[in-house]
Amino acid sequence: MEIVFTFYVEILKDIEMKLDNVNLMNRRQIFWLDTHPDELLYSDIARIKDQMDYENDYALIEDYFGTKPYKAFYALPSNINFLLLGLPPGNVYTSDYIIDKHTLFPFYAPFLRGDIAKNLKEDMKSGNKISIPSYNAALLDTHVEPLTYFRYCPGCVKQDRSSYGEAYWHRVHQLINVVVCPDHKIFLKVSTVEMGVIGQNKIKSLEQELKTNSVAALVPKVIDKKNIMDQVYLSLANQAKWLLENGSQLPFYDDEEILRRCHILLTKKGYINLDGELQISQLLKDFNNYYSPPLQKKLQCELEGSAGNWLGKILYPNLVKHPTFFLLVINFLGSDIMTFFNDSQRHYPFEPSPWPCLNPCCPDYKKKTIFSYKKGFCRRTSVSFGSFKCLFCGFTYCRNVKSYEFVMGQADDIQIDKIKTFGKLWDSQVIKFWGDPNLNLGQIVQKLGFPEQELLKQSSRLGLPRYPKGEIIIKKFEDSSIKTIIVDNKHLSIAVCRKLWLKICTENERASLSSLKKAPVVYSLLKARDWDWLKKDLTRRLIGKINPEIYAKWEELDVLLAAKAKQLGKNRSREILIKQLYQLNEKEFGSKIKLSSILSNIRYLPLTEIALEELLLAPEEIIKSD
Ligand SMILES: [Zn+2]
Ligand SMILES: [Zn+2]
Structure with missing residues (x-):
């Protein structure tokens, strides 16, 4: 001293x-x-x-x-x-x-x-x-009973006497819900010295207090590290200690910032969806599971008790809140106060935009070309997610808010949590590589950038033969309008392709042209190598689907447009082709025929549709031209 x-x-x-x-x-x-x-x-x-x-x-x-x-x-x-x-x-x-x-x-x-x-x-x-x-x-938070007596730690008494020649009242032992010493991991002892009372002779040092106490006052009771309650006590004590040591140096005193950080944690845990709604009943249920009712009673945080639903209340601004409630909530949300305050880099929830396309086959791979995302909420895992679609290749992936971390201030935005759709470009590449006799599976995996297992799953979705190549399989197609589909690799003869095509069409009588085209290899092989035959077949088929009385009204226009289509060049987009075709005829049509009417009635213009189909670039051709 x-x-x-x-x-x-x-x-x-x-x-x-x-x-x-x-x-x-x-x-x-x-x-x-x-x-x-x-x-x-x-x-x-x-x-x-x-x-x-x-x-x-x-x-x-x-x-x-x-x-x-x-x-x-x-x-x-x-x-x-x-x-x-x-x-x-x-x-x-x-x-x-x-x-x-x-x-x-x-x-x-x-x-x-x-x-x-x-x-x-x-x-x-x-x-x-x-x-x-x-x-x-x-x-004076009305919901938290203030402490009555000073507390001390027998371990600290021993240590302080040896270091400073005397024991003294520590700050960290005098906080609500701190019942163990964070340094010695032993339970605090309650003294007879009253905290809020000053009178004739009430102020008392710890050494004075210990003079009058029995030997038992210094016998330590160590916490049981396997006991869940004791674990919570120790965690709360450690966090209280950190707050005492750092609370004044935090760059703000601002309950709004605290709430913002709580909201981020709640969002990550799925208790706030991306529309900002708090899932309060799920939150209460899980909180009750995490802190058992007896523990809640000891920690003065009973949801059913005098504080009422304090959990809902502390998440709104301008109400009086005791720090102990925040410590309990932050703990429950799987974080601690140190991370809570140090974590200044986090953005809400997928910021900043834009985001990259993550399809290795896409020319925009890893380029930040996606400017918006769709919000979603997974009921099974109770986690909010965003789905990001590349407008060029159609590849769509999901990120959940839990996994979207910031490392050294950089968003970890090249990870994929789930692939929603591979998109037409990726599919066409799989088909192309699958049919290439010079590539083995390992090389295909490398080119497509996804693990072998995923690749096999997707090839099966596309109705491709199981590896090794060559086997014919029968596969249900994802599109519900297509019942069965038979597909083989590129080395099928034209005669076999024709047979398969007829079989597909017969089994899927009501399917539209765009659905039938999903028989990928058969359709693209016939289109590339046997167009005249396919064209005749399609014409017969498409006209046959239209009620003759209705077609009589459209036929003249259909013939005209199909003839004019010959003036157009090839293009990757059907919509662009239709627009170009319309522009060729705009003067004649005047106000009589609108573009929108052609777009919505294209099924009554089968000859035009086929003429445009001829001009449409196949996915493989798009890649070549890029
Ligand atoms: Zn101690
Ligand atoms: Zn893309």
């Missing part, structure tokens, strides 16, 4: 003394003992009292703080500037240092509304007492 200044206090007669009376200030010199690490200022004052001859606590508080005693003195003492003016010149203490290192302010501050935290600190520096709103906000 080092005594830096040994003048006995000069008891001031005039307790109405004004702070700006410098001469008077200079005359006031107080007996002072240096503070110990994590010691409550109250504890230092109590140790000073042990060395002094004070009649009662009122006189002591008035001498040291120039104020009357009040309930929150032990936790949030006020008028600290007054105290400092009595210290010897050249001492290292500042009011910020005392507040940050020796009061409970850093524990409460981060969870208070910004202006309240600021006022509270001002009151602690130079107020006669802390004002009611600050006091209420910090200590």
